Amino acid sequence: MDRGKVPREELIEEIRAFMRRVSVQEAIFFGSRQRGDERPHSDLNLVLLDDRFAGQPLSKLLPELQAKWRWDIQVELLPCSREQFDEMQEWNTLAREAAEQGMHITVDLNEPEESD
Numbered sequence: 220m221d222r223g224k225v226p227r228e229e230l231i232e233e234i235r236a237f238m239r240r241v242s243v244q245e246a247i248f249f250g251s252r253q254r255g256d257e258r259p260h261s262d263l264n265l266v267l268l269d270d271r272f273a274g275q276p277l278s279k280l281l282p283e284l285q286a287k288w289r290w291d292i293q294v295e296l297l298p299c300s301r302e303q304f305d306e307m308q309e310w311n312t313l314a315r316e317a318a319e320q321g322m323h324i325t326v327d328l329n330e331p332e333e334s335d
Contacts, residue, residue: 225292227255231324233290234265238326240287243267245301249313249321252292262293266304266317273300 230252238246250264251257272280280298288294297314299307307314 224257234324235326237288238324239328239330241267241284242328243269244325244328245269246324247317247321248324249317253322262295264295264317265297266321267296267298268301268304269298270300272298273303
């Protein structure tokens with residue numbers, strides 16, 4: 220998908236498809252693309268919430284997760300457990316912004332991904 224202005228519905232559907240590809244039921248979409256005030260090269264900010272991320276090094280998680288992102292929009296991921304995310308909000312302004320202003324997205328992992 221081109222980096223330009225992407226229709227919001229299409230972007231949210233791709234986020235849901237990505238969540239199914241990485242087996243994550245809950246995410247928070249935040250930042251300029253979520254607000255609708257992005258520029259052509261704005262990244263997409265996404266918190267991935269899953270207990271299996273607790274204690275995992277980001278250096279291992281991020282390449283594996285980012286490899287499953289299919290669009291030509293840079294994705295900035297924060298994979299963490301719900302507990303880690305709750306604690307992070309006390310000291311991290313981006314985590315606080317995500318919690319307060321982000322769009323919470325959930326998926327049913329039993330629902331098959333639609334093919335392109």
